Amino acid sequence: MNRYRRLKVLGCNLCCTELARDEETGRLVILRRARKSDILACRQSAREADLLLKLKGRNAPCLYECRETETERVLVEEYIQGTPAGGLSRAQKRRVLQEAARILERIHQLGYLYLDLKEDHLFLCDDRVVLIDYDGVLEAGSRQCFFATLDSMAPELAGDCPKTTAADAWAWGMLARRWHLYPLQRRRCLQLDPGRRRDPLHSGKIPGSVLIWMITVSVFAAGLCVPVLQLPGSQMHETDLVRQVLLDDSRPLSERLQVLQDLDEPLEAGVLEQVCRKVRTEQDALCVAAYALRMKTEGCDMTLPAEWKDRFGSDVSQLMEWKETVND
Structure with a gap:
C-alpha cells in the first residue's frame, strides 16, 4: 500500500x-x-x-x-470532485432527483438497497450525476438492522423486518421534501406503511389514478368531496393536474386554490391569468400572491394584476411589494 x-x-x-x-x-x-x-x-x-x-x-x-x-x-x-447537490440551483436539483431515482432503480435491479440517500451523497460532475458512499448497502430482503442519517432514514430500518426498496423510496421522498420539489410525487414515497409506498418514477410523472388519490388527500384534506377528474391519458404531470383543478368552475375558487400551497412549479402564464380574473376576496388574493412570491424566490417572475394593491387589503399589497424586490 x-x-x-x-x-x-x-x-x-x-x-x-x-x-x-x-x-x-x-x-x-x-x-x-x-x-x-x-x-x-x-x-x-x-x-x-x-x-x-x-x-x-x-x-x-x-x-x-x-x-x-x-x-x-x-x-x-x-474520488468524486464535483458540485455537492446542496449547492445546486433549483433546476439542477430537479435533474439530480430524477437521476437519483434512476440510480436507485438500477441498484434495486442488481439486488441491493442503498438506504442512505441524502444530499451530501449526491454530486454533479459536469454532465454526470454521481451517488457516492456505498459502504451501507444491503441485499434486498436483509433483516440486518441499519441506522442511516436520522432525518432521512426510513422508520422500518431499525427493526429486524426484511428490508425492501420502500426504504430507498422514503429517503428519496425526504430529499424531495427538503428541496421543496415534487410535492405530489413525494407523498407516495412517505407512507409510514412500507407496503403502501411507491418507488419514485424517473420522469416526474405519476399514473393518473394515483394523482386522483393524492389530490383527494392534499387539496381537500378537510373532508370536502372531490369531483372525479377526467384525465386525458394514463400519465399526467402534477402541474397538468393542478391546472385542471384550478380551472374546474364546479367548485368554489377558495377550495381550488388550496392546491397552490403544495405546488413547487410555475403555472403557465395563461392559467394564472385566468385564475387572477376569478379572484374576488382578499383571502383568495393572498393565496395567489403568496404562491407568486414563492415562485419569484425560485427565479420565476409571475405577473399579478397591479390593481390588487388598491383593491385588496395591506397584506396583499405587502406580498406584492416583497415580490417586486426579490433578487433586485
Whole structure:
C-alpha cells in the first residue's frame, strides 16, 4: 500500500474511509479499509465492491482495485470532485432527483438497497450525476438492522423486518421534501406503511389514478368531496393536474386554490391569468400572491394584476411589494 499516500481520514464506521493520493498517477483516490478481524466490515466491503463493479462507474465512483494486506482489505475508489447537490440551483436539483431515482432503480435491479440517500451523497460532475458512499448497502430482503442519517432514514430500518426498496423510496421522498420539489410525487414515497409506498418514477410523472388519490388527500384534506377528474391519458404531470383543478368552475375558487400551497412549479402564464380574473376576496388574493412570491424566490417572475394593491387589503399589497424586490 506504499503506492497510496494517505492525506485525511474522512470517517470511520464498519470501514474506515480515507482520502489518499496515488503516487504513480498523481490522482486523488478514496480508500475503504476493512479489518480482516471484523467479519461484518469484510462482508460490507465485499457488498460495496460487488455493487460498484456492476454499476460500472457511470453514476457511481469507479472501483480501481481491491487490495489485501496481512490485516486489511482495501478498496481503492475514484474520488468524486464535483458540485455537492446542496449547492445546486433549483433546476439542477430537479435533474439530480430524477437521476437519483434512476440510480436507485438500477441498484434495486442488481439486488441491493442503498438506504442512505441524502444530499451530501449526491454530486454533479459536469454532465454526470454521481451517488457516492456505498459502504451501507444491503441485499434486498436483509433483516440486518441499519441506522442511516436520522432525518432521512426510513422508520422500518431499525427493526429486524426484511428490508425492501420502500426504504430507498422514503429517503428519496425526504430529499424531495427538503428541496421543496415534487410535492405530489413525494407523498407516495412517505407512507409510514412500507407496503403502501411507491418507488419514485424517473420522469416526474405519476399514473393518473394515483394523482386522483393524492389530490383527494392534499387539496381537500378537510373532508370536502372531490369531483372525479377526467384525465386525458394514463400519465399526467402534477402541474397538468393542478391546472385542471384550478380551472374546474364546479367548485368554489377558495377550495381550488388550496392546491397552490403544495405546488413547487410555475403555472403557465395563461392559467394564472385566468385564475387572477376569478379572484374576488382578499383571502383568495393572498393565496395567489403568496404562491407568486414563492415562485419569484425560485427565479420565476409571475405577473399579478397591479390593481390588487388598491383593491385588496395591506397584506396583499405587502406580498406584492416583497415580490417586486426579490433578487433586485
